[in-house]
Amino acid sequence: GNSVTQMEGPVTLSEEAFLTINCTYTATGYPSLFWYVQYPGEGLQLLLKATKADDKGSNKGFEATYRKETTSFHLEKGSVQVSDSAVYFCALSEGSGANSKLTFGKGITLSVRP
Amino acid sequence: AAGVIQSPRHLIKEKRETATLKCYPIPRHDTVYWYQQGPGQDPQFLISFYEKMQSDKGSIPDRFSAQQFSDYHSELNMSSLELGDSALYFCASSLGLGYTEAFFGQGTRLTVV
Numbered sequence: 452g453n454s455v456t457q458m459e460g461p462v463t464l465s466e467e468a469f470l471t472i473n474c475t476y477t478a479t480g481y482p483s484l485f486w487y488v489q490y491p492g493e494g495l496q497l498l499l500k501a502t503k504a505d506d507k508g509s510n511k512g513f514e515a516t517y518r519k520e521t522t523s524f525h526l527e528k529g530s531v532q533v534s535d536s537a538v539y540f541c542a543l544s545e546g547s548g549a550n551s552k553l554t555f556g557k558g559i560t561l562s563v564r565p
Numbered sequence: 566a567a568g569v570i571q572s573p574r575h576l577i578k579e580k581r582e583t584a585t586l587k588c589y590p591i592p593r594h595d596t597v598y599w600y601q602q603g604p605g606q607d608p609q610f611l612i613s614f615y616e617k618m619q620s621d622k623g624s625i626p627d628r629f630s631a632q633q634f635s636d637y638h639s640e641l642n643m644s645s646l647e648l649g650d651s652a653l654y655f656c657a658s659s660l661g662l663g664y665t666e667a668f669f670g671q672g673t674r675l676t677v678v
Contacts, residue, residue, distance in 0.1 A: 494669045
């Protein structure tokens with residue numbers, strides 16, 4: 452079956468530090484890949500996505516590239532802010548339409564210090 | 566822009582009681598998904614509906630049932646509640662057939678005491 456593996460957390464960084472959160476996946480076909488962010492007490496928000504190999508998703512300074520050869524979708528940001536403190540989930544979706552349920556990784560908590 | 570609306574936002578129930586969670590998808594979205602997120606856990610897929618028919622089923626207990634109505638809103642019914650059902654329940658909606666991006670509601674936090 453499908454699975455998503457995220458690096459162990461939590462991660463604590465100082466403001467303006469470089470961020471990398473690793474994500475690898477296992478899937479039988481050609482999934483779409485996503486990063487979701489969950490702020491304290493809030494729901495899940497889509498941060499970025501990529502639907503095919505070599506696609507790069509980007510949003511709010513975050514980037515992730517769909518690497519089929521390494522089955523990875525690592526999240527990066529060049530300079531984090533305190534407001535980026537949240538839980539980050541890597542996820543995949545295989546199929547389309549009604550069969551597009553998401554399989555999530557365990558999530559990682561990011562804390563950014565001023 | 567309209568988002569996915571879930572109600573109630575918070576719910577406290579006693580063991581063995583019944584709870585009903587509601588989800589109103591984004592207008593024109595025809596697919597609804599339900600997820601359960603336990604404390605400190607990743608969201609787990611429960612069930613989905615497309616055009617009012619169940620389309621996929623995940624790790625949903627037999628005590629739970631769900632349906633999607635003619636106006637596309639969905640309800641998750643949970644009976645004989647157990648302490649372990651305490652979790653954040655998310656609903657997500659998407660456009661079916663070729664669209665894979667799901668938009669999530671803010672969730673309903675269910676506490677079973």
